[in-house]
Amino acid sequence: GYPQGGQPGFPQQGFPQPQGQPAFPQAQDYSQVPQVQQGFPQGSQPAYPQQGFPQASQQGYPQAGAPQQIPAQGFPQAAQPGMQSGFPGGQAPTAQAAPVPPPKPTFVAEPDKDCPYFSPMPNYQLRRSGSKDLEFTSFQFFDGTTMTAAEGRLWERTYELRKGAGPASNLQIRRNYANAMKSMGGMVLFDAACGQTKGCRGVTGDLMVGKAVRGGKALWLQIRPIYSFSGEASRYVLTVIETEAMKQEVTASDLLKRLNEQGRVALYINFDVDKATIRPDSEATIAEIVVLLRNTPALSVSIEGHTDNTGNSQYNKALSEQRAKAVTDAIAQQGIERNRLTSVGWGQDAPIADNATEEGRAKNRRVELVKK
Structure with missing residues (x-):
């Protein structure tokens, strides 16, 4: 960065010629001038006298002659003594994230293998001491009109926000x-926010109640978000009761005896919820009806469908007709003449038990075999 002959020259882009200061005489001995550590390598180039120019660059001058890019902060590439923001080693600093303290341990629920029907909401976990499992108990569910007792195995889970x-x-x-209940073929019996529960005693806060049939078993579900003025739930309680679906073991001889004595037989054929699809666990009952009709060729019957009073009466009538026809079709498919069979649906108009209880409603959901 200096011309030959020992004179300290200045690049055009570097230090300007000092105004009003005499140039250094050639005879001057620079060996006695202290060397500047930041400006030039030791023992090679003279430092500037204190009265002439500032020692190490405070203005962003380069180290050795050739101009260099000045950092945006205004600091030179070489670190200045005592400056915390200087760049060590002539290298620009790289951004480093502040150290993050290790996270505090939190409780994470294990997969709920013992409650196979429903999973928790995203971002929610099982609360400590938030589980209750009972092999057999009774639980009161609000079905939109009354409180109904369901008996069976219970799972209760309290989930809290992570x-x-x-x-x-x-x-x-x-x-x-x-x-989720509807996707299982079930129905929602009640779904409302606080104040919508028709004043039923013991029912407060947001509530959803549903019912479905899975694998020949009836499932009752209640969801109760913990009340929040903001409309958000930090917790909620899930309650499931699994009950055995009504089963009936009949034989062709039993059917004939009861038809001769009473003129009709109530059969509890299981269907998918809100559908006319006969469930596999009722195929044995259909088979016994076929045996009865094969063994008594002179017998003709009416297949009559009935429902409980849940829901709309017109809908229930249509559903009962569809179910009666489904049973008639299943019998005819096994070789029984259709002219011996008729079907009709009565909906909720002919109950044989009290619709105010779940037990009564279960008895009212039936298909009757009526002797003609």
Whole structure:
């Protein structure tokens, strides 16, 4: 960076010629001038006298002659003594994230293998001491009109929001499980926010109640978000009761005897919820009806469908007709003449038990074999 002959030259882009200062005489001995550590390598180039120019660059001058890019902060590439923001080793600093403290341990629920029907909402976990499992008990469910006792195996789970996660609204939680119930072929009996429970004693807060049939077993589900003025739920309680579906063991001889004595037989043929699809666990009953009709060729019967009073009466009548026809078709498919069979649906108009209880409603959901 200096011309030959020992004179300290200045690049055009480097230090300007000092104004009003005499040039250094050639005879001057620079060996006695202290060397500047930051400006030039030791023992090679003279430092500037204190009265002439500032020692190490404070203005962003390069180290050795050739101009260099000045960092945006205004600091030179070489670190200045005592400057915390200087760049060590002539290298620009790289951004480093502040150290993050290790996360505090949180409780994470194990997969709920003992409650196979429903999973928790995203961002929610099983609360400590939030489980209750009973092999057999009774639980009161609100079906939209009354409190109904369901008996069977119980699973109860309390789920809470994971730390740092965003909560779901009470409505979102209720609708999530309502959709899950419908996807199982079930129905939603009640779904409402606080104040919509028709004043039923013992029913408070947001609530969703549903019912379905899975694998020949009836499932009752209740979802109760913990009340929140903001409309968000930090916790919610899931309750499931699994009950045995009504089963009936009949034989052709029993059917004939009861038809001769009473003129009709109530059969509890299981269908998918809100459908006319006969469930596999009722195929044995259909087979016994076929045996009866084969053994008594002179017998003709009417297949009559009935429902409980849940839902709309017109809908129930149509459903009962569809189910009666489904049974008639199943019998005819096994070789019984259709002119010996008729079908009709009565809906909820001919109950044989009290519709105010689940037991009574279960008895009213039937198909009757009537002697003609």
